[in-house]
Amino acid sequence: MQIVIIGSGNVSYHIAKAFTLKSIPLAQIFGRNERELSKISEELNIPYSTEHLKEADLYIICVSDNSVEEVSKSITKKGCLVAHTSGSLPKEALSGEYRKASFYPLQTFSKSKDLEYEKIPFFVEAENEGDRKILIGLASQISEKVMESSHEKRKYIHLTAVFACNFVNHLFSRAKEISDSQDIPFDYFLPLIDETVQKIYEIEPKQAQTGPAVRNDVRILQLHEQLLKDESLEIYKTMNHSIQEMYEL
Ligand SMILES: NC(=O)c1ccc[n+]([C@@H]2O[C@H](COP(=O)([O-])OP(=O)(O)OC[C@H]3O[C@@H](n4cnc5c(N)ncnc54)[C@H](OP(=O)(O)O)[C@@H]3O)[C@@H](O)[C@H]2O)c1
Incomplete structure (x- = not known):
């Protein structure tokens, strides 16, 4: 052929x-x-x-x-x-x-x-x-x-991939902007990133969630908001809102 x-x-x-x-x-x-x-x-x-x-x-x-x-x-x-x-x-x-x-x-x-x-x-x-x-x-x-x-199913496969890959990678880019701004080597975060991915081979993503939003640590959320501006601040608020909505906090 x-x-x-x-x-x-x-x-x-x-x-x-x-x-x-x-x-x-x-x-x-x-x-x-x-x-x-x-x-x-x-x-x-x-x-x-x-x-x-x-x-x-x-x-x-x-x-x-x-x-x-x-x-x-x-x-x-x-x-x-x-x-x-x-x-x-x-x-x-x-x-x-x-x-x-x-x-x-x-x-x-x-x-x-x-x-x-x-x-x-x-x-x-x-x-x-x-x-x-x-x-x-x-x-x-x-x-x-x-x-x-089918195309019907493939559209949703692609949409899932955008959340699971493209958005996650964009968050890596935003995270690196923050670490670069403070001269913190991004390498420090690679074991954390590896573990985040490895964990979902064993437990459901919803059960794997950690961080201040799922703990409803309001003072930490406010502190972080003061450190951010523009797009990263908007993303931070949107992500926390999404996490808290999922866990009904
Ligand atoms: N990248 C992924 O991870 C991925 C995964 C699965 C599926 N896909 C799909 O695979 C396809 C290609 O994606 P890609 O990531 O390989 O894109 P890409 O790296 O951006 O390459 C796009 C290619 O299309 C050519 N092109 C664009 N417009 C054209 C035109 N009018 N006439 C002729 N050639 C044109 C570009 O030529 P120039 O270099 O001259 O612009 C380039 O060779 C897309 O349908 C995408 O959705 C991508």
């Missing part, structure tokens, strides 16, 4: 690398960013182009959600299989006379960070049983956890 990956960002790079490590040949990596394409091409030994999209049986579109529809129109081969990697877009966001699908990896991808691909859950949706089998078979070569998922 001839496979082409479209895009040269984080997901394109990691999907191309995962396939390459499992000796799944890629016919081309295609996109608009020559610098990034050439880097991926050189590292993984895959031909690339910014101009001529190769004829293929399967195209995997890994571009920003806003551009999926526009980019999908550049695939003119009729009857082929085209999948996007978005968590929230329906497969119908793809626009062309081909079979449409979704191939969503539930992980946070950054080019500079290696990943254990076999642990990444993949969620697949397709128009028919044959295409589902193709995509599940492909994903199963790189991951041990491949599932079928």
Whole structure:
């Protein structure tokens, strides 16, 4: 099967690398960013182009959600299989006379960070049983956890991921702003962060909650508010409100 990956960002790079490590040949990596394409091409030994999209049986579109529809129109081969990697877009966001699908990896991808691909859950949706089998078979070569998922369910999987990953990471950024402002090395907090994550392997997040809000330590909450301003103060108040609402305090 001839496979082409479209895009040269984080997901394109990691999907191309995962396939390459499992000796799944890629016919081309295609996109608009020559610098990034050439880097991926050189590292993984895959031909690339910014101009001529190769004829293929399967195209995997890994571009920003806003551009999926526009980019999908550049695939003119009729009857082929085209999948996007978005968590929230329906497969119908793809626009062309081909079979449409979704191939969503539930992980946070950054080019500079290696990943254990076999642990990444993949969620697949397709128009028919044959295409589902193709995509599940492909994903199963790189991951041990491949599932079928409707768009209805996938939207909520992505939304959960935004809370569990993107928001948590943003809080790390805000936390680092505070520690940097006082010349406190952020390294000090890494064991705490590790333990916070490790704990939820064993106990429910709701049972794992600690801190002044769940203890309703009003004086500490007021003290912290005096140390903060602007966005971080708003986040602090919103998070405490959310914690206290959950525990009915
Ligand atoms: N990152 C994650 O953790 C993650 C996880 C699961 C799923 N996803 C999904 O995977 C997809 C790609 O995400 P990503 O994180 O890889 O994004 P990214 O790193 O920001 O890369 C986006 C890619 O899209 C290209 N692009 C954007 N607009 C384009 C256009 N109009 N024409 C051609 N190329 C265009 C960009 O090219 P330029 O470099 O030229 O801008 C770049 O190669 C998205 O649907 C996202 O929701 C992401």
